[in-house]
Every structure is written in C-alpha cells, then in structure tokens.
Amino acid sequence: MSAQSDKHAVLCEKLKACDIRPTPQREVVLKVILEKRDHPTADEIFARVKASMPTISLATVYNCLETLVTCGLVRQVNLERAPTRYCPNLQEHAHFHDEVTGKVHDVELPGDFMDRLRTILPAGFDASTVELNFRGKAATN
Amino acid sequence: MSAQSDKHAVLCEKLKACDIRPTPQREVVLKVILEKRDHPTADEIFARVKASMPTISLATVYNCLETLVTCGLVRQVNLERAPTRYCPNLQEHAHFHDEVTGKVHDVELPGDFMDRLRTILPAGFDASTVELNFRGKAATN
DNA sequence: AGTAGGAATTAGAATAATTCCAAATCACCC
DNA sequence: GGGTGATTTGGAATTATTCTAATTCCTACT
Numbered sequence: 593m594s595a596q597s598d599k600h601a602v603l604c605e606k607l608k609a610c611d612i613r614p615t616p617q618r619e620v621v622l623k624v625i626l627e628k629r630d631h632p633t634a635d636e637i638f639a640r641v642k643a644s645m646p647t648i649s650l651a652t653v654y655n656c657l658e659t660l661v662t663c664g665l666v667r668q669v670n671l672e673r674a675p676t677r678y679c680p681n682l683q684e685h686a687h688f689h690d691e692v693t694g695k696v697h698d699v700e701l702p703g704d705f706m707d708r709l710r711t712i713l714p715a716g717f718d719a720s721t722v723e724l725n726f727r728g729k730a731a732t733n
Numbered sequence: 734m735s736a737q738s739d740k741h742a743v744l745c746e747k748l749k750a751c752d753i754r755p756t757p758q759r760e761v762v763l764k765v766i767l768e769k770r771d772h773p774t775a776d777e778i779f780a781r782v783k784a785s786m787p788t789i790s791l792a793t794v795y796n797c798l799e800t801l802v803t804c805g806l807v808r809q810v811n812l813e814r815a816p817t818r819y820c821p822n823l824q825e826h827a828h829f830h831d832e833v834t835g836k837v838h839d840v841e842l843p844g845d846f847m848d849r850l851r852t853i854l855p856a857g858f859d860a861s862t863v864e865l866n867f868r869g870k871a872a873t874n
Numbered sequence: 875a876g877t878a879g880g881a882a883t884t885a886g887a888a889t890a891a892t893t894c895c896a897a898a899t900c901a902c903c904c
Numbered sequence: 905g906g907g908t909g910a911t912t913t914g915g916a917a918t919t920a921t922t923c924t925a926a927t928t929c930c931t932a933c934t
Binding site for chain 4: 879897
C-alpha cells in the first residue's frame with residue numbers, strides 16, 4: 593500500500609468515524625487543514641485545495657468546513673473582524689494572535705485548564721465552549 | 734445645571750480626557766453605549782442614535798466606534814461570525830454568549846485573573862490583550 | 875446491473891458587515 | 905471672525921459568507 597492511499601484511508605476513516613460521507617472534496621479539505629497547521633482562512637484553503645482539485649468551488653469549501661466543524665474534526669477560530677480561520681488541533685488550547693505578522697499560534701495549556709476556567713462562571717451559566725485568545729507581539733524566531 | 738447638560742459635560746470630559754474632539758456625534762454614540770449595556774452591534778447603535786440625531790450616518794457611527802475603541806473608552810467584542818458588539822465595561826471581565834437568546838453577558842473576574850492567565854504563555858510571547866469568551870446556556874431568569 | 879432518492883457539489887447571485895472615497899461641514903486656534 | 909485640519913456624510917465598493925437552483929453523485933434496493 594502506497595503512502596498516498598494510506599493517507600487517503602486515514603482521512604476516509606476519520607470522516608466515516610463522524611458519520612459523514614467521505615467525499616473527495618471533504619477529504620482534500622481536511623487534508624489541507626491537517627498538513628499545514630497555520631490556521632488558514634476559507635480562501636486560503638480554497639486556493640490550496642484547487643492545486644489538487646481544480647474544479648472544486650468555494651461554496652463547497654465552505655460546506656466542507658461547516659461539516660468538519662460541526663462533527664468536531666476541525667475548529668474554527670474567530671479573531672476580531674478578520675475572516676474565520678480553521679485549526680486542526682483538537683487538544684484544548686488557546687490562541688495567540690501575533691499583531692505584527694498576523695500569524696496565529698497555538699498555546700498549549702495545563703491539563704484541566706479550561707475546566708478550571710469554567711469554574712469562575714456564576715451559578716446558572718453552563719458553558720459548552722471556552723475560548724481563550726491572546727493578542728500581542730511574539731519574539732521573532 | 735440640568736441633568737441633561739450635566740450628562741453632556743460628563744461625556745464631554747471623557748472624550749477630552751482621551752485627547753479627541755468632543756463632537757456631538759461621538760458624544761451621543763458614547764451615551765448610547767453607556768446607557769444600555771447590552772452589547773449592541775454597530776447597526777443597533779445606529780438605530781438608537783438616530784432617535785436623538787436623525788441625520789447621523791452609519792459611516793459616522795463606525796468612525797466614532799473606532800475612535801472610542803482606539804482611545805479605550807469602549808471595547809469591542811467579537812464572537813464567531815456575528816457582527817462586532819460594543820461594551821462599555823472597562824473592568825477586566827470575560828464574556829458569556831448565550832446560545833439560546835444570543836445575548837452577551839459580562840462575567841466579572843477575580844482581581845488579577847487576566848494577569849494570571851498571561852503567565853501561561855511561553856517565553857517570548859507578550860500579550861497586550863487577553864480575551865476570554867464562554868458560550869453556552871444560561872439559566873432563564 | 876438498473877434505478878429511485880437523498881446527499882453533495884457547483885456556479886453564480888444575494889446578503890450583510892464594514893470600509894473607502896470625495897465632497898461638504900465643523901470645531902478649535904489665532 | 906477666518907483659516908485649517910479634523911470630522912461627517914452619503915453612496916459606492918469591498919469582503920466574507922450564505923443562499924439558490926440545477927446538476928451530479930452515492931447508496932441502497934430490486
């Protein structure tokens with residue numbers, strides 16, 4: 593089995609595990625998000641996907657992204673007014689938005705951090721998701 | 734001195750303290766944000782402002798908001814893909830986004846909370862702002 | 875294998891939030 | 905009170921995203 597088809601199989605499994613049809617479009621969108629973890633926007637994903645699938649439409653990219661987000665294979669990150677970005681890191685983590693370069697970095701968190709954050713909520717508030725974003729300058733390296 | 738002009742004077746002072754010209758438009762935009770602390774969008778602010786200043790334009794509302802945000806009198810809150818909301822609470826606080834009602838609630842935080850959050854950043858990351866957003870269901874009351 | 879039926883994809887139009895632009899007006903300083 | 909740079913204005917433009925309707929593709933069933 594080639595590395596190619598191996599990858600295909602892995603992606604396919606991921607999709608099937610979420611009970612969604614493993615279409616070629618979904619596969620390639622997911623592949624693109626996984627292989628360069630730089631929090632691309634829908635437009636950037638569209639451009640990268642077109643390299644291997646020139647006939648795909650932007651609407652399909654949006655459809656696939658929505659599906660992947662809904663089934664939890666990908667997270668969306670919204671920072672300020674900028675276009676939504678997509679992140680394949682499923683661990684709990686925060687985001688650091690570099691205001692010089694515009695890049696977004698993942699920030700790993702101590703184990704139960706997000707759960708501890710949840711405890712500051714007053715009674716009656718039940719949070720399904722917690723989002724922690726930093727913004728500032730990162731050392732150039 | 735009437736309560737009206739008193740209010741006017743207070744707003745005016747706030748603007749001047751930030752080294753920006755206290756124009757009537759900026760004053761009324763700020764007034765609207767301060768008097769109903771429900772995190773309105775630019776459009777909602779526009780509608781409310783028009784009640785007392787029917788000739789104001791949406792572009793001006795955006796201009797004023799940008800000025801007020803830049804000088805720190807108002808904060809902007811961005812949640813998901815929804816329009817930007819504006820918040821007059823200058824204390825450090827988090828936001829809770831009620832996914833049923835769509836409302837945004839302020840969540841007060843223990844004193845040095847945001848600073849403690851900052852300490853989880855790896856060396857080389859210097860955050861100027863920290864944003865903590867929850868999303869979920871709030872008890873109806 | 876053939877086909878019905880639902881799901882997914884497509885291209886392009888539509889929408890919605892925000893920004894841009896150029897002209898008119900305003901506010902502050904002398 | 906006049907000059908000057910800041911501000912406001914309305915409308916056009918931009919940008920991200922969603923909608924729509926038609927087409928194509930799978931999948932299951934016979």
